[in-house]
Amino acid sequence: MQTKGGALKGLRTNNRRQVLELLLNEGPMHRAELARRMKTSRTTITNITNELLEREVVLNRAPDQDTSGHGHELVAINPSAGYSLGLDFTLDQVAINVSDLASSTVAQTSFAVDPADTAESRVAAAAVLVRQLLSRAGIDDASIVGMGVGVPGQIDRRTYKVGGSIPGQAWSLVDVRTTLANHLPFPIFLENNSRLEGFAEQQWGAGKDSENMLYLNFSSGVGLALFDAGHLYRGSIGAAGEVGHMSTDINGPACPCGNRGCLVLRTGTAHVLSLLRPALGATATWDDVLQETSAGNPTCLSVLSEIGTMAGRFLAGISNLLDPELMVIGGELAQTGEPFMGPLTTALKLHTLPLTGSHLRVVQAVLPPGASTGARGGAALALREMAGTSAIDKLGAI
Numbered sequence: 001m002q003t004k005g006g007a008l009k010g011l012r013t014n015n016r017r018q019v020l021e022l023l024l025n026e027g028p029m030h031r032a033e034l035a036r037r038m039k040t041s042r043t044t045i046t047n048i049t050n051e052l053l054e055r056e057v058v059l060n061r062a063p064d065q066d067t068s069g070h071g072h073e074l075v076a077i078n079p080s081a082g083y084s085l086g087l088d089f090t091l092d093q094v095a096i097n098v099s100d101l102a103s104s105t106v107a108q109t110s111f112a113v114d115p116a117d118t119a120e121s122r123v124a125a126a127a128v129l130v131r132q133l134l135s136r137a138g139i140d141d142a143s144i145v146g147m148g149v150g151v152p153g154q155i156d157r158r159t160y161k162v163g164g165s166i167p168g169q170a171w172s173l174v175d176v177r178t179t180l181a182n183h184l185p186f187p188i189f190l191e192n193n194s195r196l197e198g199f200a201e202q203q204w205g206a207g208k209d210s211e212n213m214l215y216l217n218f219s220s221g222v223g224l225a226l227f228d229a230g231h232l233y234r235g236s237i238g239a240a241g242e243v244g245h246m247s248t249d250i251n252g253p254a255c256p257c258g259n260r261g262c263l264v265l266r267t268g269t270a271h272v273l274s275l276l277r278p279a280l281g282a283t284a285t286w287d288d289v290l291q292e293t294s295a296g297n298p299t300c301l302s303v304l305s306e307i308g309t310m311a312g313r314f315l316a317g318i319s320n321l322l323d324p325e326l327m328v329i330g331g332e333l334a335q336t337g338e339p340f341m342g343p344l345t346t347a348l349k350l351h352t353l354p355l356t357g358s359h360l361r362v363v364q365a366v367l368p369p370g371a372s373t374g375a376r377g378g379a380a381l382a383l384r385e386m387a388g389t390s391a392i393d394k395l396g397a398i
Helices: 004-026 033-040 043-055 119-137 176-181 193-204 263-267 270-278 286-294 299-320 340-349 371-386 390-397
Strands: 057-065 070-078 085-089 093-100 105-112 143-153 188-192 212-218 222-228 231-233 327-328 361-364
Touching: 004 043, 004 070, 004 371, 004 390, 033 070, 043 057, 070 105, 070 270, 070 286, 085 119, 085 193, 085 371, 093 119, 093 371, 105 119, 105 371, 119 176, 119 231, 119 340, 143 193, 143 390, 188 193, 188 371, 193 212, 193 231, 193 327, 193 371, 212 299, 222 263, 231 299, 263 270, 263 299, 270 286, 270 299, 286 299, 299 340, 327 340, 340 361
Parallel strands: 085 143, 143 188, 212 327, 327 361
Antiparallel strands: 057 070, 085 093, 093 105, 212 222, 222 231
16 A cells, blocks of 8 residues: 555656656746646646756756746756667668767767678677767766667567568567667667658658658668657557568569568669669669769669659558658668659659648658668657656656
8 A cells, every 4th residue: 555655756756757758858848838738836846847956957048038028947958967879770780879868969880790790799799889989978877868779670569579571681580679688788769770760850850840751761671650740650569661561563573571572672772773783884882873873874864763653653552541741751762862752752742642642742851861860860769768768767866
């Protein structure tokens, strides 16, 4: 049976967590606004913020000015009261980001890996670099409130295992949380790495002013991130977003996932390179594709137009289903710019239902594709996820 003192302590803890969650997720606020949002008294908020000020978890910000000219002091999170980590594991690269509580990057690095390297070896190498980054930045373990980690493939949030739909990939059927916990002692928030790039784009890129956004990543794989009312949609067990393995032709070529005619087989970078290497050379890389496209190579323009048109027709069905206000196209294909984006947008608008298409905007991603953007998104997502758990109590050792 809970005592009155225990109940009051629990209430204070809950109120303190709510204050911190609001400040982390929505930025500096007036005390009156905090009281209104939490439906509690101004005195309660004052007591909480005074305690947090004493522990240096929050700061008083210089007053802004309302229309009457009176200043109102703001309460803000102290950026250096804690730190988050972001790790993004792609097919051939690992990126690490250390951010403060304002999601500003404090340190970052990346390194290449052999696609044949195991998940265990990738995590072990990343852990060594994490330790080096934290040491150089003077950050101890107690200051890390969580790490957001991206890996390719579907993730079962019940078991933290990656689905086995792509046999032979380093992360297939791996229990990612256990593998990470063997090397790094921080709270883990796991996500598909395309969704981490989408989260970064929603925070700082083309989607930062959108509440209802679809992010599509066209790279070696094709991933999707859906944001509704600013929140990332994951599906019932966390496996949503595998648009690359939706079939465009049930009689098409077989995909390693077991399906046929998957979107990734027609729009992935491997397919694009296979179409362009007869013209660009057998050893042509994606950098060569970007260079030749920029120079107006007619073969590049023709191939990208065909693929963009097909992708746009496919995405029209996604638009009709989900009705986004904004569709952000990222990944390596988007880097080619208008030769891919133009045909994609034209076909998308042409095949989307009139009412859906009347308000839909299609734009190119602002942030560069790849692991570094994913790691930055991972560090920010860790803060968002941490704010909804008891891990938030680590701030200031409350």
